[in-house]
Amino acid sequence: YNSLQTASHNNAVCPATLSVKDLVRVLYGGKRFGNHVDEVWPNLFIGDMSVANDRYSLWKLGVTHVLNGAHGKMHSRVFVHCAVGVSRSASLVLAYLMIRHHYTLLEAINKVKERRWIFPNRGFLKQLCALDMKLRQFTGY
Structure with missing residues (x-):
């Protein structure tokens, strides 16, 4: 895990060489519990439906x-949720970081994992790997 994290940070690992199994290994590392909501990027939250259905909690978070x-304005505070807040919503946030902030998939995973335990399912990981490869082809990052 640490070698993958360090190599990715130094742009030494090409996402084409990372398998879904490698990404699962990274996702298993670190904390394995989640709160109902976590701020994983400035003004960007991932959480579960209990918070999504709690207007007071959303108001307190701003x-x-x-x-x-739909794509919102960048100055808005956005709450991304799914049923449990670890797979589908995390995949959406990872894709956002890859597309809008030019993170590699591994960098995006490590960034979000600094603040929240996530675990996108294998199907989402395959789609994110494909997105990572496509973004590298088109943008050269």
Whole structure:
């Protein structure tokens, strides 16, 4: 895990060489528990439906938008949720960090894992790997 994290940070690991198994190993590392909501990027939260259904909690967090697939303004505080807040919502946030902030998949995973335990399912990981490869082809990052 540490060698993958360090190598990725130094751009020494190409995502084409990382398998879903490698990514699962990274995801298993670190804390393995989650809160109902965590701020994983400035003004960007991942959480579960209990928070999504609690207007007072959203208000306390300063959340102005709940992700519904539409792109919001960058100055808004956005809460991304799914049923448990570890797979589907995490995948959406990872894709966002990759597309808008030019993170590699591994860098995005490590960034989010600094603040929240996530575990996208293998199907989402395959899609994120494909996105990572496509972004590298088109942008050269």
